[in-house]
Amino acid sequence: xxxxxxxxxxxxxxxxxxxxxxxxxxxxxxxxxxxxxxxxxxxxxxxxxxxxxxxxxxxxxxxxxxxxxxxxxxxxxxxxxxxxxxxxxxxxxxxxxxxxxxxxxxxxxxxxxxxxxxxxxxxxxxxxxxxxxxxxxxxxxxxxxxxxxxxxxxxxxxxxxxxxxxxxxxxxxxxxxxxxxxxxxxxxxxxxxxxxxxxxxxxxxxxxxxxxxxxxxxxxxxxxxxxxxxxxxxxxxxxxxxxxxxxxxxxxxxxxxxxxxxxxxxxxx
Amino acid sequence: xxxxxxxxxxxxxxxxxxxxxxxxxxxxxxxxxxxxxxxxxxxxxxxxxxxxxxxxxxxxxxxxxxxxxxxxxxxxxxxxxxxxxxxxxxxxxxxxxxxxxxxxxxxxxxxxxxxxxxxxxxxxxxxxxxxxxxxxxxxxxxxxxxxxxxxxxxxxxxxxxxxxxxxxxxxxxxxxxxx
Numbered sequence: 001x002x003x004x005x006x007x008x009x010x011x012x013x014x015x016x017x018x019x020x021x022x023x024x025x026x027x028x029x030x031x032x033x034x035x036x037x038x039x040x041x042x043x044x045x046x047x048x049x050x051x052x053x054x055x056x057x058x059x060x061x062x063x064x065x066x067x068x069x070x071x072x073x074x075x076x077x078x079x080x081x082x083x084x085x086x087x088x089x090x091x092x093x094x095x096x097x098x099x100x101x102x103x104x105x106x107x108x109x110x111x112x113x114x115x116x117x118x119x120x121x122x123x124x125x126x127x128x129x130x131x132x133x134x135x136x137x138x139x140x141x142x143x144x145x146x147x148x149x150x151x152x153x154x155x156x157x158x159x160x161x162x163x164x165x166x167x168x169x170x171x172x173x174x175x176x177x178x179x180x181x182x183x184x185x186x187x188x189x190x191x192x193x194x195x196x197x198x199x200x201x202x203x204x205x206x207x208x209x210x211x212x213x214x215x216x217x218x219x220x221x222x223x224x225x226x227x228x229x230x231x232x233x234x235x236x237x238x239x240x241x242x243x244x245x246x247x248x249x250x251x252x253x254x255x256x257x258x259x260x261x262x263x264x265x266x267x268x269x
Numbered sequence: 270x271x272x273x274x275x276x277x278x279x280x281x282x283x284x285x286x287x288x289x290x291x292x293x294x295x296x297x298x299x300x301x302x303x304x305x306x307x308x309x310x311x312x313x314x315x316x317x318x319x320x321x322x323x324x325x326x327x328x329x330x331x332x333x334x335x336x337x338x339x340x341x342x343x344x345x346x347x348x349x350x351x352x353x354x355x356x357x358x359x360x361x362x363x364x365x366x367x368x369x370x371x372x373x374x375x376x377x378x379x380x381x382x383x384x385x386x387x388x389x390x391x392x393x394x395x396x397x398x399x400x401x402x403x404x405x406x407x408x409x410x411x412x413x414x415x416x417x418x419x420x421x422x423x424x425x426x427x428x429x430x431x432x433x434x435x436x437x438x439x440x441x442x443x444x445x446x447x448x
Contacts, residue, residue: 010290010292011290011291011292012290012291012292013292013297021296022296022297022300023294023296023297025292025297027301028297028300028301028304031301031304032304035304035305035307035308038308038312039308039311039312039316042312042316043311043315043316045316045320046315046316046317046319046320047319049319049320049323050323051323051326051327051330061320062320062323062324065317065320065321065324066324069324083321083325086317086321087309087312087313087317087321088309088313090312090317091305091308091309091312091313091317094312095305095308126301126304129292129297129301130291130292130293131292131293131294131297131298131300131301132301132304132305134293134298135298135299135301135302135305136301136302136305138302139302139305139306
């Protein structure tokens, strides 16, 4: 049976050049391009932003920001808290979204570089590299822990896991389980994003190979599906981070209210 | 197809297996993290500060406008209530004034009627007086004319000239008989 995975792109990002001790890969290059694009686009929007909007780009970015701010504020149940975490959450959403969509641009994988006798794609989406998604996940969970400790103190934060009586064997066991769950969040966040986006690109590649000359027609519906998945994954990553932050920084008295504010999608995840 | 299969097989052979196939590498991890941190830093410092400031000032402006609209609405409602009250009071005043004017008019009319009636009565009385005077004057005129006629007639009947004293006597007698 034909192995589509290896016929398209390998699981790991491919090295383009060696820069000192760093193996510079195609996902790093496209990650930098994506970063530059996001900074330029949002920089232009921020420059044109004013009370009475005149620039369409600024208006679009402001609308997106306002929309996501309202969703985040709903999850936190506190607009002030939402405003505090907005830059981080919005950057996550935008950067992941642009990175996801960047891999779907037609012809991206067609630009190749010959390395050791075989062609290596010059560009590979940032989120199709597990190193990148793992970096995002670890940074996210690290930030959640940082804000939780800053908000509640170290002991207060530990109470989230071990309750008020950690010497009780059951509470201790539950606490250990919770801590393990926290570590598992890194794996789920990174693997989910990487898996869905990478699998989407492989699927597109496989369908294009199977369809031959009609690849453009065969891949079109899948392309729309992948655009949808790209948006969903970016949103999911941001919302899960929001919920983790909301729950971790909630005071004990607010726990019930915070849980009530958690969106259904987060409860399932 | 055969070419692709052979390519796949050759590529597959070159790929590491297990976790190694995922290409996890500390340096690559750090590089990707730094890329994201740069984006986060720039957006947080230069972009979202301005965007959030714009959104907040827009929200404040909207909220202020809404409060103003509410105040205007309240002021309008108050003004309408006041206008209604004033209108009601004006209506009551107008009704009262109209009532007063009507009663005054009735008084004036009745007074005018009284004065008119009095005047008419006086005119009638004056007219009667004048008529009486006229009648008396006519009566006396008629008397004297009648006396003359009687004298003339008597002279003709008696064919004699009467003396002044006889004449006067006869006249008086005749007048007495007539009246």
